[in-house]
Amino acid sequence: MIRAFHRWPGLVALAFLTILALSGAALSVFPATERIAAPQAQSELTVAALADRIQAVYPGVEQIRRSPSGRITAYWFDQGAPGAAVIDPATGEGVASADPNQALRWLTNLHRSLFLGDGGRIAMAAGAAAMLALSLSGAALVARRAGGWRHWFAPLRGPLAGRLHVEIARIAVIGLVLSSTTALWMTASTFDLLPDGGAMPAFPSEVSGETGAALKQMRTLQQTPVTELRELSFPYSGDATDVFTLKTDRGTGYLDQGDGALLAWADLAGWERVSETIYMLHTGQGEATLGLVLGLMALGVPAMGATGVLIWLAGRRGRIRGNQPAGRAETILLVGSEGGSTWGFAATLHAALTEAGQSVHVGPMSAFEPHRYAEAQRIIVLAATYGDGAAPASAKGFLDRLNDSDPAPDIPLAVLGFGDRSFPAYCAFARTVTATAQAKGWRELLPPDIIDRQSPQDFARWGRALGEMLGIDFELSHRPVPPKTEMLALVSRRDYGAEVQAPTAILRFALPRVSLWQRLRGAGFARFQAGDMIGVLPEGSAVPRLYSSASGRRDGFIEIVVRKHPGGLCSGQLVALEPGDTVTAFLRHNPAFRPGRGRTPLILIGAGTGIGPLAGLIRGNARRRRVHLFFGMRHPASDFLYGEEFPAWKEMGRLTRLVTAVSRGARPHYVQDALRAEAAQVAELIRDGARVMVCGGREMASGVADALVEILAPTGLTPAVLKAEGRYVEDVY
Known part of the structure; x- marks a missing residue:
């Protein structure tokens, strides 16, 4: 709404x-320009002194005005001709034209x-x-x-x-x-x-009948600083019954032109002050x-x-047709999605239920409002996971609202999680939603289930279970929308790992051409950073493989690090590429793996090809943030990836310290062992706010976490606490 x-x-x-x-x-x-251009009066200058100076220069002066900016303007008649000028209060002389600014x-x-x-x-x-x-x-x-x-x-x-x-x-x-x-x-x-709200004082019925009082001797004008002046109007020449009219920030009064006496006064009313404040707030x-x-x-x-x-245009492209208002729907589908793919599954489910005669509403989990679901008979949550178990973009605030609802909605719930088994936080957010709902006593419509890697088969299986529960015979046939791909041409390659029977290559591709529309939308390869994912579609397969980018858009190229796996279709094709060859690829942002803002130190930990995105972060460290890199390799003579660049990066201030660990030497040494050897400095850096970024294989990441538990024990910190604070991020596979 x-x-x-x-x-x-x-x-x-x-x-x-x-x-x-x-x-x-x-x-x-x-x-602002008027304030800068106009000569300003000194704080001790009085209206009496200012008026005397101006009258000495312009004997026919009829009115003096001071604007809120401090600009003073005088108006006069000289031999019957009107005149006006911006006044320098120090001399009483005109310094600029008072004609209105036409613009x-x-x-x-x-x-x-x-x-x-x-x-x-x-x-x-x-x-x-x-x-x-x-x-x-x-x-x-x-x-x-x-x-x-x-x-x-x-x-x-x-x-x-x-x-x-x-x-x-x-x-x-x-x-x-x-x-x-x-x-x-x-x-x-x-x-x-x-x-x-404005009130002028009553015009005086009695005046002295005299004229010619000296301005500088009028007590009221002597006691009024110019900084409070708004307007001083002189009496009409030759009319002894006329008076001076003085308007200030405090109010309005009349002065006798014969002896300068204050004849009448009215303070500025409260409503006038409010109106003037409103005017000031609006105009400046x-x-x-x-x-x-x-x-x-x-x-x-x-x-x-x-x-x-x-x-709005993006929303229209992904709009679900026939979506019913939440207050009239029998089935409520709530979607928690980060990249948008979960919305596609929701659209498929919505279409199938609608065709079966159900009234269905689809909305983001962030819009969860149980009191709106007046006709709902069931709520189905389709939840992806962001990063290390956090809520995805369209599910922000869902858990807070669920925790605040007391009691839980009296509508049965089904939770379907979406994720990838290769990631450590597999469907973690969906599991959290399920646990929270169960703790609140929310009734189950179906047992919680999961969809691995956007599997249409898993989705169809779950759909059959839902159909049986509802007594509806329908089939969920979901066709994931393939990502928009680009052809990437290989520019250069560097080979490593032959000596240890682990062929590895640093592959550098040219940036594809990006249209203006893509730049404005950030689509395609218009914007990316080290740590984002490069999806490669190998020949003979429709299933993409994801590789962490070792470069950002500002580097002017796309770079990945690939190790050939035995029987690996994609890795085998990539390692066999020669300059000039092309691959079909797309970009997937990975905002969970970012160095974060600020100047706090970074502790980068990686092994093998996990060095790729970490090297990209170091290359892009133009602000010379302190970076401590722990890098594990098999042997320096064979797979010291980026070994040629590290000395230059240290000299440029982009890398503070490099600690290596060699696992194929006389004394096998792993990256977690290197951390333990530097325990005191690592603990001090983390205690001072350092951010930890880990990239590489799952076994390595697990060993690093165990080592950090030991290292941080005296400080009272743990990797779990650092993750909760957003200071420990992983890109593991």
């Missing part, structure tokens, strides 16, 4: 809101009314109301995606357009709420929908820095509009 409320006003009013935001951003610059006037009319008078003002007010609605609904969606208000600035995952949309919204939403709210207030005030007049900040936030509107359109 919130998503639809956010989406449609944004799409419908996008052009209108863009004009509103861009004109507002442009207008925010003028208060400012044009932008103001555009921003306020689109040059359409009152009708335009009403239209712009409607735009401000739409912006307020978008800001509030967007804030709710950001909180949902982040996993709650407490995680407002949590790291984001997912497609680039979605991440940019949320990142901008996180910062800009406060300014947009403030700008749109104040705009609505000012429109209401313009149309007299709010109390005026008087607070130029605030105005510039709000202007920058307003620039987020066209950026969020563009990314919002991309999100």
Whole structure:
């Protein structure tokens, strides 16, 4: 509901809101430029002294004004001709023209009314109301995606357009709420929908009848600093009954022109102060820095509009037709997906159930709201796993909402996990969901089950069990959507491992050409980092093999490290490649394996081909973050991968320390043994905040974890604690 409320006003009013935001951003610059350009009065200068200086230069002065920026303008008549100038308060002389800025006037009319008078003002007010609605609904969606208000600035995952949309919204939403709210207030005030609140003092019925009092001797003007002045109007020449009118930040008063006496005074009313504060917050007049900040936030509107359109288009491509509202559906399908493949299974299940006569609603797990499921007879959760057991992108906040629901929903539940048995955290998030639901006493519709490597056969088997439970005869025939592939041409290769009967190669491919549209969307090989996965489709097989990238986009090439496995179809084909040969490949992001932000040290641990992504991280360490590498190999003469680059990287400051372990020497030494030999330094680095990254075989990773348990025991830390803190990540196979 919130998503639809956010989406449609944004799409419908996008052009209108863009004009509103861009004109507002442009207008925010003028208060700052006016403040910089205008001569400023010293804090001790009084209105009496200023007026005396100006009158000495312009004897016919009729009015002196001071704007919120501090600019002072005088207006006068000289032999019947009007004049005006920006005044230097130090001398009372004019220093610049006071003619209105035509660009400012044009932008103001555009921003306020689109040059359409009152009708335009009403239209712009409607735009401000739409912006307020978008800001509030967007804030709710950001909180949902982040996993709650407490995680407002949590790291984001997912497609680039979605991440940019949320990142901008996180910062800009406060300014947009403030700008749109104040705009609505000012429109209401313009149309007299709010109390005026302003009160002028009663004009004095009795005056001295004298004229010619010296300005510098008027007590009220002597006691009023120029920094509080708004306007000083002089009495009409030759009219002894007229008076001086003084307006300040405190109120308005009348002064006798004969003796300077204060004849009447009215303090600024509370409602006036509120209105002036609203005006200042909206325009930046008087607070130029605030105005510039709000202007920058307003620039987020066209950026969020563009990314919002991309999100909408992507959503339409993956839209599930015939999806029923949550409140009227018999079956609720909740999807937890990171890369999007689980949504494909949900679409297949939705189609089969709908064809069987069921009313079905599909939505993200992050939108879990049991009170909305008024007609639901069952809830089915399809949950992938992110990284080391965390919730995937579309399931953020699900467990928190489940834990907060008391009691558990009175609707039977089935949990289906999706994962890959080759990864250590196989279906870990789905298992966590199951355990949490069982602890809450949630009734089971079916026993929990798992789908390995997107197996259509596993999915069909589970579907038959669901059909039997529901008394429905249907078959789930799922065809995974194949990834979009590119042809990668081999540029160079370096060979290792022949001496130890483990042929290994560092293969470097040329970057494929990337279109502008791919760059904008981050699709294909437009953006990738060391540690992302390169999927290779071997000849004669439709099942891709994944290899960790040893390079990033900025390196200008794609690099992987491959060891030939006995009987390995893909590895055998890759190791046999010659420069100029091509392979069919695609990119899969691996955001779980990242060095993280900040300057804290990195402890990189790898063995064999696991050195690939670690070498890529070192190569990309342009900020010279401290990096300690522990590298295990069989023999330095045969498989010291990247041995030629390490000295140069150390000299460049990209690698701090290299510790090697050789397993085929006189004294076999493994990478976990190297860690134990450096236990004191490793413990100190981790205690000081270092991040640990492990890449390589499962057996090696298990040995590293055991070694770190021993090393960290005196500190009270464990690998499990570091994983929970996001400081221990693995890429194991």
